[in-house]
Amino acid sequence: xxxxxxxxxxxxxxxxxxxxxxxxxxxxxxxxxxxxxxxxxxxxxxxxxxxxxxxxxxxxxxxxxxxxxxxxxxxxxxxxxxxxxxxxxxxxxxxxxxxxxxxxxxxxxxxxxxxxxxxxxxxxxxxxxxxxxxxxx
Numbered sequence: 001x002x003x004x005x006x007x008x009x010x011x012x013x014x015x016x017x018x019x020x021x022x023x024x025x026x027x028x029x030x031x032x033x034x035x036x037x038x039x040x041x042x043x044x045x046x047x048x049x050x051x052x053x054x055x056x057x058x059x060x061x062x063x064x065x066x067x068x069x070x071x072x073x074x075x076x077x078x079x080x081x082x083x084x085x086x087x088x089x090x091x092x093x094x095x096x097x098x099x100x101x102x103x104x105x106x107x108x109x110x111x112x113x114x115x116x117x118x119x120x121x122x123x124x125x126x127x128x129x130x131x132x133x134x135x136x137x
Contacts (some may be wrong), residue, residue, distance in 0.1 A: 024127075025127050026067065028123055029047075029059070029066055030063055032116045033056075033060055033062070033063050036058075037059075039109055040055055051095060055092075056097060061085070063085075064089035065081045065084040069084075075131040075132070075136065082131065083124075093118075096113060096114055112124065
């Protein structure tokens, strides 16, 4: 690809993901999953095992869906799995409302997890848009 020249011209760059771990949406999902696991590993959460499990499953589901969709090799099929991952990010945020209600984590921690889930949602949305416009191999 020829690079554009001049002070205000953008250069188009395509990054090819060879593994699902290369995708920003998976990296954010993995970071969210790790953060959720660390945050829910407390005595307070062990007393609310149902919520601990719901949060952990939602975060894990996002990672698994991105990975599974990546392995499908068809953009529209992959987009379907990324939509499911996006739903898991939203589910994680919904469970955070319960965490806040029960006082299981401080506001800063809940806000940090919510912010990470929002970033992951945005990355998922961008990937979905790309996949919906991509041509089948």
